[in-house]
Structure formats: structure tokens, C-alpha cells
Amino acid sequence: MITRMLGCSVKELEAAAEIIKSGGVVGIPTETVYGLAANAFDAEAVRKIFAAKGRPADNPLIVHISSLSMINDIASYVPPLVGDLAKRFWPGPLTMIMPKSEKIPLVTSGGLDTVGIRFPSHPVAMRLIGLCGVPLAAPSANLSGSPSPTSAKRVFDDMNGRIPAIVDGGESDVGVESTVIAFEGDGVRILRPGGITREMLLEVCPSVTVDSGVLNEISPDAVARSPGMKYKHYAPKAEVRIIRGSLEAYREYVAKNAQDGDCCLLFSESEAVGGVPYICYGKSSKEQAHGLFEALRVLDERGAKRVFARCPETDGVGLAVYNRILRAAGFCIIDSEVQE
Numbered sequence: 001m002i003t004r005m006l007g008c009s010v011k012e013l014e015a016a017a018e019i020i021k022s023g024g025v026v027g028i029p030t031e032t033v034y035g036l037a038a039n040a041f042d043a044e045a046v047r048k049i050f051a052a053k054g055r056p057a058d059n060p061l062i063v064h065i066s067s068l069s070m071i072n073d074i075a076s077y078v079p080p081l082v083g084d085l086a087k088r089f090w091p092g093p094l095t096m097i098m099p100k101s102e103k104i105p106l107v108t109s110g111g112l113d114t115v116g117i118r119f120p121s122h123p124v125a126m127r128l129i130g131l132c133g134v135p136l137a138a139p140s141a142n143l144s145g146s147p148s149p150t151s152a153k154r155v156f157d158d159m160n161g162r163i164p165a166i167v168d169g170g171e172s173d174v175g176v177e178s179t180v181i182a183f184e185g186d187g188v189r190i191l192r193p194g195g196i197t198r199e200m201l202l203e204v205c206p207s208v209t210v211d212s213g214v215l216n217e218i219s220p221d222a223v224a225r226s227p228g229m230k231y232k233h234y235a236p237k238a239e240v241r242i243i244r245g246s247l248e249a250y251r252e253y254v255a256k257n258a259q260d261g262d263c264c265l266l267f268s269e270s271e272a273v274g275g276v277p278y279i280c281y282g283k284s285s286k287e288q289a290h291g292l293f294e295a296l297r298v299l300d301e302r303g304a305k306r307v308f309a310r311c312p313e314t315d316g317v318g319l320a321v322y323n324r325i326l327r328a329a330g331f332c333i334i335d336s337e338v339q340e
């Protein structure tokens with residue numbers, strides 16, 4: 001199969017919509033990361049997404065909408081908080097889990113009786129969903145297990161020959177996948193942190209719980225609230241270690257341990273350790289979210305064997321950065337302050 005790169009002209013978006021309407025899969029831009037989109041109601045089409053990614057069948061897909069009224073065909077029940085949350089955060093990087101309707105095939109929901117719904121804010125995603133006239137099931141457009149793509153080029157790197165087309169809508173703005181929430185009591189539980197932060201959700205919800213799976217390893221046999229969290233994710237080929245502690249302790253650790261083939265993953269150049277190669281991905285949590293996945297891919301291109309990563313903050317969007325880098329590191333955290 002030849003993978004076509006499409007721009008955002010009306011003609012090209014119509015061509016992309018035509019592929020989706022006839023049961024195909026297209027790489028599409030969203031404000032979080034690029035997605036692999038198919039008609040969420042069409043089980044055969046959705047199976048092609050799983051095949052292209054090599055995604056485990058029990059890992060559910062998020063269903064994307066371009067108008068609130070589309071929810072009624074997707075969810076069998078809409079929890080009372082959805083209205084206020086949608087008003088405040090949609091279109092945007094928030095996925096809400098609701099009981100699924102009969103129209104959503106089990107293959108889309110990974111066998112669950114619930115479905116995650118999101119209204120993306122990327123203008124091209126919105127236009128495409130509108131042109132298709134159906135909600136689009138769309139997981140991140142990477143091969144299963146590798147870092148999510150934040151540009152059309154990175155989708156092409158993973159999906160060339162596997163899907164008929166990719167729409168190039170520029171770099172994804174947020175850079176990490178959406179915040180996933182489930183409804184619980186009078187509030188919500190964060191199953192996956194993202195661009196809509198705990199602090200922002202608290203402006204609308206009486207209570208916000210962060211699921212233990214966000215910061216802790218889930219065994220592959222366990223029943224996870226958010227199935228994606230149990231898989232090794234976002235992992236570059238390099239062995240990543242998160243070095244927790246002050247900048248001084250980080251520098252000391254790297255100076256003592258670095259060998260040929262190692263690379264530092266830093267927030268800014270000023271943190272560099274003499275002679276050890278490095279990549280920087282941003283000073284603020286927002287910049288880090290935007291740049292993390294691209295940085296992980298660049299590390300692989302450079303052939304880094306081991307990566308010493310500085311430890312992100314855990315508040316605001318930093319929680320999403322920390323959650324992703326923890327998985328990229330296979331939960332390997334080193335406390336540099338207590339190193340001999």
C-alpha cells in the first residue's frame with residue numbers, strides 16, 4: 001500500500017473523508033497528538049486501526065466528535081457533569097468515559113461496556129469529522145509501544161505502507177494525549193493525565209481523584225481502569241532512567257556514571273554536564289508536554305543507548321509529562337541525592 005500525504009485543502013480533506021467513509025483508516029492531526037482515524041460505528045474499519053498499530057485488542061479507542069449532539073448516538077447514558085465539563089473544556093484535550101450505546105461495536109471499546117468520547121479542538125480534525133458525518137475512533141498514530149507522533153512526518157515514519165493516507169495539519173500543540181476521566185460519585189477520577197489538569201477540573205467538579213495507575217506500575221495481568229496504562233508505552237529503544245533530585249545531584253550522578261552512548265534528557269542547555277551529549281525539551285511543563293515525544297524519537301535516531309532524564313514536576317500539565325516519561329523509563333527512577 002502506498003501512503004499518500006495530504007494537505008488541508010478542501011479537496012484533500014474531502015479525499016481523506018472519502019477514504020474513511022468507505023471503511024479505510026487515515027492519519028489525522030489533533031491538538032494532542034496525531035490519530036489513526038476510522039468510522040467508530042464500523043467494526044471492520046476499526047479492526048484495521050488495531051492491525052496498523054499492532055495494538056492489543058483490549059486497549060479501547062477514543063471516539064472523536066465535532067458536535068455535542070453526536071454524543072447521543074455514542075453513549076447510552078450521559079452523566080450530569082458532562083454538560084458543565086463540555087462547556088468549560090470542549091473542544092479540547094479531555095476524554096470523558098460514559099456507558100456505550102449499542103451502535104458502538106465492542107471492537108471500538110476494547111470489549112468494555114463504556115466508551116471514551118472527546119471533542120478535539122484542532123480545526124482540521126473538526127472539519128474532517130464533519131465531512132465524514134460519523135464519529136471517528138482514533139488512537140494515537142504510532143506503532144503500539146512507541147512514542148506518540150506529534151507531526152505528520154512521525155506518523156509517516158511508523159505508518160508508511162500500512163495506511164492509505166495521512167493529513168498534514170502541522171505540529172500538535174499540546175503534545176501529549178488527552179486527559180481521560182471517569183465519573184465517580186459526585187466527581188471524577190483521572191485515569192490518564194493530559195492537557196486538562198487536575199487543577200482545571202477542580203474548577204468544575206466537586207471532587208477529582210487521581211487514579212493510582214497514573215503514577216504506579218500496573219501488572220500486565222491486572223484489570224486496569226484505563227487499559228492503556230498497563231502496557232509499556234512511549235518507549236524509545238534506549239534504556240531511560242529518571243534521575244530524581246536537585247540539579248547538582250543530577251550533574252554529579254551523570255558525571256559519575258556516563259559512558260559512551262549515553263545521552264542526557266534535559267529541560268534546558270544550562271543543565272548540561274561537560275562532554276555528555278544532551279537533548280533539551282523545554283523549561284516549562286507546557287513546553288515539556290509539547291516536546292517530549294519528539295525528543296524520545298530523536299534519542300532513538302541518535303542511537304542513544306542509555307538516557308539520563310531529569311525528573312519533571314508533578315503539578316499542572318507536569319503530571320502528564322511525568323506519567324509519560326515514567327512509562328518511557330519502564331518506571332526506572334533513581335534518587336540521585338542518596339547515591340553513593
Ligand code: AMP
Pocket residue numbers: 059060061062097109112114115116138139140177178180191192225226227228229
Ligand atoms: P490512545 O488513543 O492511544 O491515546 O489510547 C486511548 C486510551 O484511553 C486507552 O489506552 C485507555 O487507557 C483510555 N480509554 C479509552 N476508552 C476507555 C474506556 N472506555 N475506559 C477506560 N479507559 C479508556
Ligand code: MG
Pocket residue numbers: 139140148
Ligand atoms: Mg496511544
